[in-house]
Amino acid sequence: MRIDVVSIFPGYLTPLGLSLTGRAQEAGLLDVHVHDLRDWTHDRHRTVDDTPYGGGPGMVMRPEPWGEALDTVISTGSTSGPGSTSGPGSISGPVLVVPSPAGEPFTQQLAGALAEEPWLVLACGRYEGIDQRVIENARAGTAVRQVREISLGDYVLNGGEAAALVIVEAVVRLLPGFVGNPESLVEESHGSGGLLEAPVYTKPPTWRGLDVPEVLLSGDHARIALWRREQSMRRTAARRPDLLHPATTLADLSIRAARQGDSGEVFTLQRACWVSEQLANPGVEVPALTESFDELRAWLTTDTVLVAHDSGRLVGAVRGRLRGDDVPAAHTWDIGRLMVAPDLWGRGLGRRLLERIESAAPEQVEQFALVTGARSTRNLRMYKRAGYRLRGEIEPGVVRLTKRRR
Ligand code: 6GU
Secondary structure (H helix, E strand, C coil), X not given: CEEEEEECCHHHHHHHHCHHHHHHHHCCCCEEEEEEHHHHCCCCCCCCEECCCCCCCCCEECHHHHHHHHHHHXXXXXXXXXXXXXXXXXXXXXXXXXXXXXXXXCCHHHHHHHHCCCEEEEECCCCCCECHHHHHHHHHCCCCCEEEEEECCCCCCCCXXXXXXXXXXXXXXCCCCCCCCCHHHHCCCCCCCCCCCCCCCCCCCEECCEECCHHHHCCCHHHXXXXXXXHHHHHHHHHCHHHHCCCCCCCCCEEEECCHHHHHHHHHHHHHHXXXXXXXXCCCCCHHHHCCHHHHHXXXXXXXXXXXXXXXXXXXXXXXXXXXXXXXXXXXXXXXXXXXXXXXXXXXXXXXXXXXXXXXXXXXXCEEEEEEECCCHHHHHHHHHCCCEEEEEEEXXXXXXXXXXX
16 A cells, blocks of 8 residues: 655654554555655745635645645656556546544544555645645546545544544554454454453453453353453443444434334334423323323324334324314314434424424315423424414413414
8 A cells, every 4th residue: 555645744744654554664565655745835935824715713724735745746656656556447546535623534444445445645734724625626636536534533633644643553454464363353442343342451360459350261262252242332331322322314214104013112102202291391291191002002093193214113203183172173284292212303303294294184274283381392493493383372381383284
């Protein structure tokens, strides 16, 4: 693999000659070239930055030195490095990596993808960043295969150099033939398992009064594997619960008419949703919490009920009907039991279900009506945004809202 790094602090990248990356270079697996961006300036002060258009703090890196630097680095690498030895018909040119706090998250998966590339060019920005046209221009042309703006995490560094060191180290250790024991790659945190590693110990068995866990000295490999698995789960649950329950993107969302077989899940979801409703509205009777399973099954099949699924899980539901305790006439569509799994609140699913149940109303319907707790502020905000107007209290702590059908 060839790696070019462009920076105004080339000295910052000297560690690339040490340790793992140093050995990879000696082994001929890696060919690193560090360039000083100021070599492509033409004024006496070797200026690389200027004030931002539109105002604001800090300085922005000017596009001209970057454009010239990348042109030269890429054309030189194409005629001398492994980039030029890539087989006929393969797409040549490097992947341009731009470390930036505004980039896509750097993950083990992305490191693995970059490790498959024959050539990376890293452009280290300083100050507030590089003029965006440098990235746009690289994306628009054919000199680079791909441009990836990459962030290490949710914090701000002063420049891309430290990030470039991190990215190079994570990538280079994945190069084929690099780590002596390939198994040590598979087992690692964020490797295939997706869990944090169990704690590790070595000799002596007792140190400052602390013993190595007995199981690790037992020689019982099945027990050891089980113990490590359990430790991994505990650590992950405590420190990185997000790894156990990856955020649902709602990318796989589907909404359909409810069936009798959905009643168990709707019943459970309803309990989960209306507990917080009850807590927000003390003293108000919440029928959705007290009704029996049989009562739910009754309306699930007679009324118009829609259910939302994401990745096979029931995550939302809503009910529409023409009769209702507070519905004055048959031209009113009574909407109720709008529920969304609490871990998915704030992603617009309630609004989508509301729109779907509105359009499911029969033709004669002229207005939509619903009720909610007077103190259910998130519900009220959502209904108001959706065009509903408050019609007053129908009983203490319970308000009615309506909206004309358009
Ligand atoms: Cl890649 N660059 C900078 N400047 N700050 C960062 C970062 C990168 N990742 C997190 N913070």
